[in-house]
Amino acid sequence: FISLLPLGGDLITRDIKENLNIATDQAELLKVKFGTALAEEADPDAVITIPGRRNRQDRSISAVNLAKIIQSRMEEILDLAHGEISRSGLEEDIGEFVLCGGGAKLREINNLTQLMTGLHSRVGSAAENIRPIPIRTSTTLLTPLALAWPWPKPTAWTNANSATKN
Secondary structure, X not given: OOOOOOOOHHHHHHHHHHHHOOOHHHHHHHHHHHOEOOHHHOOOOOEEEEOOOOOOOOEEEEHHHHHHHHHHHHHHHHHHHHHHHHHHOOHHHOOEEEEOOXXXXXXXXXXXXXXXXXXXXXXXXXXXXXXXXXXXXXXXXXXXXXXXXXXXXXXXXXXXXXXXXX
């Protein structure tokens, strides 16, 4: 079963930007460098300083509050993904979530996925199927497409490449 939800890291960045009234690049940096998907796992004593711009003063946010912003959006995304699985009628057959994109790299994302869905999750990588994809697509869809593409079995692919080299 494959379903794509074109939601993720960019929405989290936007949420951070809007909640903190900061620039997009600052929000992205906060997400990547300090973000976690599970607020209860954030360091309750950690405070992050956001440098002021254009004569504005520096701002501070606790790691817990940053994590709450991130967790809120990730819960929404995971709820939508779990809903897709439920609607497919294949819920009993699904063994794991394969998460793709920048949001999949958030700390504690696998734990949040497990808590929300009861399913194991892992980060998918296009490198799992290192072969050229014979269609044009945006990079946003590259990893899920590479994971989902109906590739021949590795031995058949290896044999086909060996035959062409001779």
